[in-house]
Amino acid sequence: MPTGVPMHDAQQQLFDAAERILLRDGPHALTSRAITAEAGVAKGLVHRHFTDFDAFLSELVLDRIARLETQTTGLLDSAGTGTVADNLADALVEMFSPVAVAVVALIIARDNLRTRLREAGTARVPLLGEGAAMIHAYLTAERDLGRLAHDTDVRTLASTLTGAVHLLCTEQETAPPDRTEVHKIVATVIRSA
Structure with missing residues (x-):
């Protein structure tokens, strides 16, 4: 997703992506990069919304x-x-x-x-x-x-x-x-x- 494009409910979109990864690949596959790739959003989005x-x-x-x-x-x-x-x-x-x-x-x-x-x-x-x-x-x-x-x-x-x-x-x-x-x-x- 290009920077500057507003996202509606980014947190929920990231949570949904994390849950899909957890179900499919398990807890060790869960990384911020994997989540943003799964969600189809910019790589830094997790760190823009959360401190870490x-x-x-x-x-x-x-x-x-x-x-x-x-x-x-x-x-x-x-x-x-x-x-x-x-x-x-x-x-x-x-x-x-x-x-x-x-x-x-x-x-x-x-x-x-x-x-x-x-x-x-x-x-x-x-x-x-x-x-x-x-x-x-x-x-x-x-x-x-x-x-x-x-x-x-x-x-x-x-x-x-x-x-x-x-x-x-x-x-x-x-x-x-x-x-x-x-x-x-x-x-x-x-x-x-």
């Missing part, structure tokens, strides 16, 4: 976390409706989209990125921690409504569900998790609750 490449990556992850916050609102609104297992399975399938799994791999691969994200106030393992918090909040709401036993350890259930489904997703690099498999995990984990 780690700042770009931090914003990419924070954008994914913001999407998760929106999902949390929807999941909490579903408390008391449908079945707990169905609501959780749907939420976990959405939470662990191929892009989200690729972003978690990126976070794990880059020490500086994890440091920046922690400084920004994210969970210890960004995106996974916020996902577990979403599941915890939902399980708490369902327990408060009496749809789970009053002594249910929702924190342990949330961590178990998040970890088990993440592990399932790491085996399926480019496809979303199979809802039937996710539902089976959820039903098994929450059976005693």
Whole structure:
């Protein structure tokens, strides 16, 4: 893209390009040059909009976390409706989209990125921690409504569900998790609750 031509929503265009690279080539292929080439924009665009490449990556992850916050609102609104297992399975399938799994791999691969994200106030393992918090909040709401036993350890259930489904997703690099498999995990984990 020639210099001086205005771009509409340059940040989102760069994020979309980064996500495509993550899905196709993995976290180690993600460079500012690869992103601008994928987006079809000038080579310096990342550095014009962000102080450095780690700042770009931090914003990419924070954008994914913001999407998760929106999902949390929807999941909490579903408390008391449908079945707990169905609501959780749907939420976990959405939470662990191929892009989200690729972003978690990126976070794990880059020490500086994890440091920046922690400084920004994210969970210890960004995106996974916020996902577990979403599941915890939902399980708490369902327990408060009496749809789970009053002594249910929702924190342990949330961590178990998040970890088990993440592990399932790491085996399926480019496809979303199979809802039937996710539902089976959820039903098994929450059976005693």
